[in-house]
Amino acid sequence: MATPVERAPLIIRPSTGWRGLALGELWRQRELLFVFAWRNILVRYKQTAFGIAWAILQPFFLMIVFTLFFNRLGDASSNGIPYPIFSYAGLLPWTFFSTSVTQSALSLVSNQNLLRKIYFPRLIIPISTVVTSLVDFAVASTLLAGMMLYYGVYPEPLRLLALPALLLLAVATALGVGLWLSSLNVLYRDIQYVVPFMVQAWLFATPAVYVGKTFDEPWGTLLGLNPMQGVVAGFRWALLSSGSPPGPMLAVSAAVTAVILVSGTFFFRRLERTFADVV
Amino acid sequence: MWSDSVAVARERELAIRTEGLRKRYRVGRREGYRVLRDALADSIRAPFRPREEREDRFVWALDDVSFDVGRGEIVGVIGPNGAGKSTLLKVLSRITEPTEGQAELYGRVGSLLEIGTGFHLELTGRENVFLNGAILGMRRAEIARKLDDIVEFAGVARFLDTPLKFFSSGMQVRLGFAVAAFLEPEILVVDEVLTVGDLSFQERSLGKMKDVASGGRTVLFVSHTMSSILALCPRSILLASGKVLFDGPSEEAVARYVEASRMSGGSWLDERTSRTGTGTVRVTALRLEDADGNLVAAPGSGDAVRFVLEYEANEHANLSELVVNIVVSEHGGRGLLSLMSQVSGAGLKDAPPAAASRASSRSCR
Numbered sequence: 001m002a003t004p005v006e007r008a009p010l011i012i013r014p015s016t017g018w019r020g021l022a023l024g025e026l027w028r029q030r031e032l033l034f035v036f037a038w039r040n041i042l043v044r045y046k047q048t049a050f051g052i053a054w055a056i057l058q059p060f061f062l063m064i065v066f067t068l069f070f071n072r073l074g075d076a077s078s079n080g081i082p083y084p085i086f087s088y089a090g091l092l093p094w095t096f097f098s099t100s101v102t103q104s105a106l107s108l109v110s111n112q113n114l115l116r117k118i119y120f121p122r123l124i125i126p127i128s129t130v131v132t133s134l135v136d137f138a139v140a141s142t143l144l145a146g147m148m149l150y151y152g153v154y155p156e157p158l159r160l161l162a163l164p165a166l167l168l169l170a171v172a173t174a175l176g177v178g179l180w181l182s183s184l185n186v187l188y189r190d191i192q193y194v195v196p197f198m199v200q201a202w203l204f205a206t207p208a209v210y211v212g213k214t215f216d217e218p219w220g221t222l223l224g225l226n227p228m229q230g231v232v233a234g235f236r237w238a239l240l241s242s243g244s245p246p247g248p249m250l251a252v253s254a255a256v257t258a259v260i261l262v263s264g265t266f267f268f269r270r271l272e273r274t275f276a277d278v279v
Numbered sequence: 280m281w282s283d284s285v286a287v288a289r290e291r292e293l294a295i296r297t298e299g300l301r302k303r304y305r306v307g308r309r310e311g312y313r314v315l316r317d318a319l320a321d322s323i324r325a326p327f328r329p330r331e332e333r334e335d336r337f338v339w340a341l342d343d344v345s346f347d348v349g350r351g352e353i354v355g356v357i358g359p360n361g362a363g364k365s366t367l368l369k370v371l372s373r374i375t376e377p378t379e380g381q382a383e384l385y386g387r388v389g390s391l392l393e394i395g396t397g398f399h400l401e402l403t404g405r406e407n408v409f410l411n412g413a414i415l416g417m418r419r420a421e422i423a424r425k426l427d428d429i430v431e432f433a434g435v436a437r438f439l440d441t442p443l444k445f446f447s448s449g450m451q452v453r454l455g456f457a458v459a460a461f462l463e464p465e466i467l468v469v470d471e472v473l474t475v476g477d478l479s480f481q482e483r484s485l486g487k488m489k490d491v492a493s494g495g496r497t498v499l500f501v502s503h504t505m506s507s508i509l510a511l512c513p514r515s516i517l518l519a520s521g522k523v524l525f526d527g528p529s530e531e532a533v534a535r536y537v538e539a540s541r542m543s544g545g546s547w548l549d550e551r552t553s554r555t556g557t558g559t560v561r562v563t564a565l566r567l568e569d570a571d572g573n574l575v576a577a578p579g580s581g582d583a584v585r586f587v588l589e590y591e592a593n594e595h596a597n598l599s600e601l602v603v604n605i606v607v608s609e610h611g612g613r614g615l616l617s618l619m620s621q622v623s624g625a626g627l628k629d630a631p632p633a634a635a636s637r638a639s640s641r642s643c644r
Contacts, residue, residue, distance in 0.1 A: 010388065012373060013381035035413040039399060039406075046401040046442075117393045118414055119373040276375045277304065 019269045026121045036128035040103075041135055055136035056143045059095040063088045066209040079211055079242045085147045089239050090208035090232045092144055093166070096137040097174050097228055098199045104129040104178030105195045108186050112279040122272045123265070126178045130171060137167075144239070159238040166234040169250070169257055173227040176260035183271040186279050208232050224252030227260075294466055294497035295348040295371065299380035302341040302366050302521075340366040341377070342521035348499065350385070350465075353492045355512035355529055356501045357536050362518040364501045368392055368468050371499065386497070389416055389464030394472055395455025400444035404435055404454060407443050411458045425461045432483070433457035453480055460487045466497045471504075485510065505533050506615075509580060530579050559596045564589040565605075586618065 071083040078086035104126040185191035230253030372390030412422035515532035
């Protein structure tokens with residue numbers, strides 16, 4: 001048996017005010033994070049006939065619906081790009097974002113039994129739901145690749161390098177919003193009724209399925225206050241060479257996301273100590 | 280400041296130290312749980328209402344709890360419901376923060392407040408072992424190495440790849456206990472978990488706990504089963520209303536607990552009003568005595584005790600066929616001992632109308 005290592009004792013005492021983020025502990029427990037993500041993936045598609053194919057089917061059906069009603073029956077244009085691929089390129093990051101936010105907002109309450117019975121860094125729970133959505137995103141991306149081949153829309157290779165950064169922006173935004181909502185939902189269950197409405201309104205505010213109007217500066221740049229605007233515009237620019245490079249807008253988005261993520265993490269850590277008593 | 284603590288810890292090989300731990304909960308609605316409307320309403324009303332917090336709206340689940348546990352000690356925690364036992368474990372396992380005071384833990388802590396925490400019914404037995412093990416703090420490689428032992432201990436090898444929802448409830452708890460049994464922390468904090476499973480599994484569980492205990496680990500063990508406490512823990516802490524009433528040898532702690540619960544909960548037999556039967560014979564008192572006739576509150580393991588039963592009977596009752604049967608059962612209702620007068624052949628022919636009947640037992644374990 002391993003000999004006990006001499007080390008500083010673990011001191012448990014009441015904490016007050018804002019707390020540090022304890023990211024070191026989070027890093028040491030990263031394995032648990034992936035176990036939770038793995039569990040979420042397994043559980044999400046258990047006893048479904050299509051299994052993980054749902055990761056593709058959900059944005060696919062959305063794309064069909066929007067193509068039918070916005071493009072064919074309505075008059076949504078798509079900047080000369082086939083509308084299905086135009087909307088799918090927007091729906092891909094959007095679906096990642098909306099499932100991440102929805103699932104992570106509910107994550108603490110749906111794992112309340114764990115909160116009451118065992119200790120681990122609570123940040124793991126919302127983070128793991130975002131990781132789970134990333135897997136869905138990866139699966140759903142394969143359909144986009146297929147559609148690009150089918151429609152003969154080829155990206156400029158160099159622009160693809162922007163995708164990881166754009167995805168990172170989407171991840172950070174989803175996590176930031178998820179941290180705020182999940183911890184608030186522990187206190188006020190009202191949140192879970194607000195989230196679906198909020199996500200839907202956010203979808204309409206983001207030109208994922210339509211071509212956004214072009215605004216004069218500085219208004220065009222300020223659209224980046226909605227970080228998903230920057231992400232969606234960036235995805236289209238990188239994949240479909242549609243629109244102008246969203247540089248300044250992305251800078252605004254990144255700044256907004258940084259604020260949401262950092263404040264969300266501190267807020268979460270502050271409320272964390274009451275989770276087990278309140279949930 | 281903690282450098283002093285470390286020095287002391289080395290000196291005494293300290294594993295756990297708590298100093299003035301207090302934990303306050305709000306009574307009535309659960310702390311902070313409310314809908315947004317309430318919060319808004321409160322903030323609107325607030326200016327017209329005195330702001331002071333009324334003390335009677337709170338309860339101290341832990342009230343100035345201080346104790347030390349040395350490395351390798353097995354300490355029981357006993358007390359009535361609501362005494363603060365589970366709150367103490369929750370504070371020590373960092374699930375909830377104390378309101379005041381502090382605790383120091385020297386070594387890797389594993390806590391087991393529930394069997395099968397995080398089990399998911401849709402996942403297979405194998406998947407759940409990995410999930411539960413990770414939640415309890417095991418590394419994946421460690422779980423993989425112990426998987427065979429865990430499965431064998433739980434006795435569910437055939438169902439390993441079956442979803443948990445098709446397990447019987449007994450199989451589920453056995454699997455949960457098995458995972459926990461192979462946890463190897465330096466300090467183990469355990470809530471009532473030995474009462475799961477059937478009789479033979481309970482015995483294996485108790486044996487496993489003894490192994491854990493003798494392996495040099497520090498264990499803090501909450502139980503309502505006094506026999507488990509006496510079997511496992513040389514020392515016990517008796518809690519009541521959040522305070523430490525007694526901290527010392529388990530025999531004495533258990534005796535005090537039994538005494539205290541009789542004072543508060545139990546009523547004297549002769550004052551009891553909820554009786555069934557014809558009332559021809561009424562039992563008025565039952566007590567335990569040692570060989571010298573002294574009252575015994577909680578007999579120690581291996582002690583000889585005498586059961587003294589007092590009764591009164593109708594004047595005209597025919598007591599020539601009186602049969603007395605004393606059954607001792609455990610907290611969970613599991614029978615331990617049965618003393619029957621017709622088996623022992625004790626002479627109860629023509630018993631007097633009111634007297635004390637004595638039966639002896641040497642097998643009080």
